[in-house]
Amino acid sequence: xxxxxxxxxxxxxxxxxxxxxxxxxxxxxxxxxxxxxxxxxxxxxxxxxxxxxxxxxxxxxxxxxxxxxxxxxxxxxxxxxxxxxxxxxxxxxxxxxxxxxxxxxxxxxxxxxxxxxxxxxxxxxxxxxxxxxxxxxxxxxxxxxxxxxxxxxxxxxxxxxxxxxxxxxxxxxxxxxxxxxxxxxxxxxxxxxxxxxxxxxxxxxxxxxxxxxxxxxxxxxxxxx
Amino acid sequence: xxxxxxxxxxxxxxxxxxxxxxxxxxxxxxxxxxxxxxxxxxxxxxxxxxxxxxxxxxxxxxxxxxxxxxxxxxxxxxxxxxxxxxxxxxxxxxxxxxxxxxxxxxxxxxxxxxxxxxxxxxxxxxxxxxxxxxxxxxxxxxxxxxxxxxxxxxxxxxxx
Numbered sequence: 408x409x410x411x412x413x414x415x416x417x418x419x420x421x422x423x424x425x426x427x428x429x430x431x432x433x434x435x436x437x438x439x440x441x442x443x444x445x446x447x448x449x450x451x452x453x454x455x456x457x458x459x460x461x462x463x464x465x466x467x468x469x470x471x472x473x474x475x476x477x478x479x480x481x482x483x484x485x486x487x488x489x490x491x492x493x494x495x496x497x498x499x500x501x502x503x504x505x506x507x508x509x510x511x512x513x514x515x516x517x518x519x520x521x522x523x524x525x526x527x528x529x530x531x532x533x534x535x536x537x538x539x540x541x542x543x544x545x546x547x548x549x550x551x552x553x554x555x556x557x558x559x560x561x562x563x564x565x566x567x568x569x570x571x572x573x574x575x576x577x578x579x580x581x582x583x584x585x586x587x588x589x590x591x592x593x594x595x596x597x598x599x600x601x602x603x604x605x606x607x608x609x610x611x612x613x614x615x616x617x618x619x620x621x622x623x624x625x626x627x628x629x630x631x632x
Numbered sequence: 633x634x635x636x637x638x639x640x641x642x643x644x645x646x647x648x649x650x651x652x653x654x655x656x657x658x659x660x661x662x663x664x665x666x667x668x669x670x671x672x673x674x675x676x677x678x679x680x681x682x683x684x685x686x687x688x689x690x691x692x693x694x695x696x697x698x699x700x701x702x703x704x705x706x707x708x709x710x711x712x713x714x715x716x717x718x719x720x721x722x723x724x725x726x727x728x729x730x731x732x733x734x735x736x737x738x739x740x741x742x743x744x745x746x747x748x749x750x751x752x753x754x755x756x757x758x759x760x761x762x763x764x765x766x767x768x769x770x771x772x773x774x775x776x777x778x779x780x781x782x783x784x785x786x787x788x789x790x791x792x
Contacts, residue, residue: 412733413733413736413737413740413756413786413790414756414758415733416730416733416734416736416737417737417756419730419734420653420734420737421646421649421650421653421756422646424649424650424653425645425646425649425650428649428652428662428666429645429649430642430645431642432638432639432642435638435641435642435645435670436634436638438666438667438670439634439638439670439671439674441667445668445671445672446701446702518675518676518679519672519675519676519692519693519696519697519700520676520679520680520689520692520693520696521696521769522692522768522769522770523695523696523699523747523750523768523769523770524769524770525769526696526700527700530700617702621700624699624700624745624746624747627745627747628747628770628774
């Protein structure tokens with residue numbers, strides 16, 4: 408069979424297939440009303456949810472530190488824990504601002520009416536920003552977990568010292584307490600790395616193949632150009 | 633603007649159906665891609681400039697959407713089985729020779745990459761290299777080189 412035969416087969420097939428799937432104007436109107444399953448729009452929604460989550464988290468921390476915990480712990484909490492918590496809030500707010508700027512820059516150029524190379528580059532850039540947001544959110548979650556864990560451990564030692572009428576420094580250097588602290592740190596590290604690898608695996612499973620496919624297509628375009 | 637858009641899409645919807653038939657293996661995928669292309673066309677419609685041909689612009693948006701479409705990693709049943717099943721539905725109205733040709737054409741196209749599929753579709757639609765380059769946004773030289781490779785691939789496939 409020759410290539411011209413393929414053309415005639417295509418002509419017969421495509422005209423028949425198009426008339427079989429023909430839609431009326433009403434059906435097209437209906438389709439336009441439906442929510443699109445577009446990947447970038449889904450990312451857009453996820454990013455908006457992520458940003459709202461970050462704002463709520465930052466507000467919660469600020470509220471917790473300034474109003475709820477001010478009477479209870481600010482007097483007793485050492486300055487390094489206060490600084491750590493402050494740095495945590497600054498990190499969340501900084502991430503939020505950085506994120507909005509990166510995302511705005513990445514989506515500025517995105518349109519399916521551009522040429523293929525630009526479309527591919529834009530989507531890859533958006534996905535990279537999305538990946539950064541994902542890891543940043545994960546980092547923030549793990550940071551909060553660590554800060555809470557360390558603060559909790561410190562407060563636990565302090566309460567125990569008060570209960571026993573002992574000195575905090577003396578109690579924290581006692582061998583059973585050191586053992587407890589070491590076990591606590593090991594558990595914390597295991598939980599943090601476990602969560603990190605679990606989330607990373609989930610992200611790669613969802614989007615890894617897609618990113619790979621887009622990059623391969625872009626490479627195919629660059630091959631000859 | 634929506635009314636104008638729907639009318640013009642309705643008249644040219646054959647382009648979307650052709651793109652869907654080249655890129656999709658199942659009716660479900662086809663419906664999703666059709667909707668996706670329609671949404672992208674509607675979104676890009678305000679930026680359409682009348683100095684370009686509407687069909688050229690439509691091909692461009694449809695092909696870009698098809699090439700970059702995202703499919704979740706769902707468990708894929710035996711692909712050949714699906715293709716044969718869908719295909720038999722599509723070709724039962726043709727004579728034996730045409731049926732064989734269409735079957736061969738589908739099988740040959742399935743083995744091509746996303747970019748190759750777009751070039752072969754435009755070639756089958758009798759578009760000149762110049763127009764293929766305009767639609768895809770790649771150089772004519774690239775189209776020529778790629779088309780020669782595709783022809784070799786198709787010939788090799790058809791001689792097997």
